[in-house]
Amino acid sequence: MSVHNNVKRVTTHVLQEMKRNNEKISMLTAYDFSLAGIVDKAGIDVILVGDSASNVMAGHETTLPITLDQMIYHASAVIRAVERALVVVDLPFGSYQGNSKEALTSAIRIMKESGAHAVKMEGGREIRESIERILSAGIPVMGHLGLTPQSIYKFGTYTVRAREEEEAERLIEDAHILQEAGCFAIVIEKVPAELTAKVASELAIPIIGIGAGGGADGQVLVLHDMLGINKEFSPRFLRRYLDLYTEIKGAIEQYVTDVRSGDFPNEKEQY
Numbered sequence: 001m002s003v004h005n006n007v008k009r010v011t012t013h014v015l016q017e018m019k020r021n022n023e024k025i026s027m028l029t030a031y032d033f034s035l036a037g038i039v040d041k042a043g044i045d046v047i048l049v050g051d052s053a054s055n056v057m058a059g060h061e062t063t064l065p066i067t068l069d070q071m072i073y074h075a076s077a078v079i080r081a082v083e084r085a086l087v088v089v090d091l092p093f094g095s096y097q098g099n100s101k102e103a104l105t106s107a108i109r110i111m112k113e114s115g116a117h118a119v120k121m122e123g124g125r126e127i128r129e130s131i132e133r134i135l136s137a138g139i140p141v142m143g144h145l146g147l148t149p150q151s152i153y154k155f156g157t158y159t160v161r162a163r164e165e166e167e168a169e170r171l172i173e174d175a176h177i178l179q180e181a182g183c184f185a186i187v188i189e190k191v192p193a194e195l196t197a198k199v200a201s202e203l204a205i206p207i208i209g210i211g212a213g214g215g216a217d218g219q220v221l222v223l224h225d226m227l228g229i230n231k232e233f234s235p236r237f238l239r240r241y242l243d244l245y246t247e248i249k250g251a252i253e254q255y256v257t258d259v260r261s262g263d264f265p266n267e268k269e270q271y
């Protein structure tokens with residue numbers, strides 16, 4: 001019997017049960033009330049209020065500029081729409097690195113002010129203390145390893161991570177450290193498929209991949225990318241399910257034409 005079909009609300013425990021039952025976990029981002037409601041109704045297991053909102057919603061080049069207040073704004077809009085999915089919110093850059101007390105304060109603000117169910121943090125051993133402190137307050141934490149976009153200026157590029165043995169070994173160790181610290185799941189971004197499969201088979205907690213191959217326990221994509229709203233971003237791992245850029249542009253062009261010609265509104269569209 002499938003686990004995901006039998007739950008009214010997805011919890012961190014449901015995700016772990018899904019892994020034990022060999023059921024893949026589906027996860028997408030959302031940043032606003034309208035789209036989060038559709039994503040939830042479509043049966044997604046986890047909604048990530050990602051700091052990719054910095055790129056997708058605000059047009060920044062990186063995820064670094066988004067603030068804690070802005071993440072809380074997006075998260076509370078998402079929470080108002082969601083009935084079933086687990087809602088996880090990214091702790092933004094600068095709100096947790098290097099200071100576990102500040103990390104806890106940031107996580108508490110997210111939980112209290114948005115009503116979210118969990119937080120996500122980028123990094124391995126270097127943020128262990130912050131993770132443990134947040135967990136000690138009863139806040140579930142999702143980890144994030146591999147390509148961690150908040151460190152883009154350290155990496156220099158968005159290319160595949162952990163191709164070399166040394167970095168791959170470190171990632172495996174970090175995944176174990178995050179599990180021991182108490183993370184309920186880990187996102188692994190843009191690493192070789194074989195490495196993800198190894199980590200997923202070694203760990204008891206779910207591994208959610210993005211550009212990390214089919215061996216993960218689940219997959220996550222940025223909603224606007226998979227809907228084809230963004231034309232420019234087309235990495236190999238991205239499957240586009242719609243071409244919404246073209247659809248939306250076509251509809252708006254038609255509207256402009258109709259307004260200009262006087263075709264809109266017609267007799268039935270007025271009082």
Ligand code: KIV
Nearest residue numbers: 029050051052187220
């Ligand atoms: O912010 C985000 O959207 C993410 C996903 C890419 C996993 O962290």
